Amino acid sequence: MDSNERFRVRSRSPEATKAFGRALGRLLRGGEICLLEGELGAGKTVLARGLAEGLGVIAPEEVRSPSYLVLCEHEGPKPFLHLDAYFAGRAEGLMDEALAACLEEGAVLAIEWASRLDDLARPSGSLRVELAHLSPETREIRCEGTRELWGERFRRLEEAAARGDF
Numbered sequence: 001m002d003s004n005e006r007f008r009v010r011s012r013s014p015e016a017t018k019a020f021g022r023a024l025g026r027l028l029r030g031g032e033i034c035l036l037e038g039e040l041g042a043g044k045t046v047l048a049r050g051l052a053e054g055l056g057v058i059a060p061e062e063v064r065s066p067s068y069l070v071l072c073e074h075e076g077p078k079p080f081l082h083l084d085a086y087f088a089g090r091a092e093g094l095m096d097e098a099l100a101a102c103l104e105e106g107a108v109l110a111i112e113w114a115s116r117l118d119d120l121a122r123p124s125g126s127l128r129v130e131l132a133h134l135s136p137e138t139r140e141i142r143c144e145g146t147r148e149l150w151g152e153r154f155r156r157l158e159e160a161a162a163r164g165d166f
Helices: 013-027 042-057 089-103 145-164
Strands: 003-009 033-038 070-076 080-083 108-112 128-134 139-146
Touching: 003 013, 003 145, 013 042, 013 139, 013 145, 033 042, 042 080, 042 108, 042 128, 139 145
Parallel strands: 033 108, 033 128, 080 108
Antiparallel strands: 003 139, 070 080, 128 139
């Protein structure tokens, strides 16, 4: 029996992708790891900015693609760590630090290009979020996580989608 839950939604604009991220961010308690995957331009950074807004980060507009910085930390009620794994060799060296912050400080870690990391760097219990181009503006956002950790949160996201929140 599959112990994973899945959630799927279509986003018709960058604003809707950010709104989805904001709704998801409001459901995070701290200590979660969000593995963001998708092609270049799919909306990973836009979704991460929404996560930051939902978490109450002090300056969410400062969330940008961390490609050249690799790891950025943003202050808020729950610290938000944003890691870019495009150049996996550089990112894996920072994973221990980022994972420790998740555990010790209750931070939320979002990893762009997470599929480039080996399986050991992608802890079980993580939320996998894949963004796929359907058209120039439309994306399909597919989420997968363990039933125990994510099942109820996915139901809350379904309710938010039904209300038209994103």
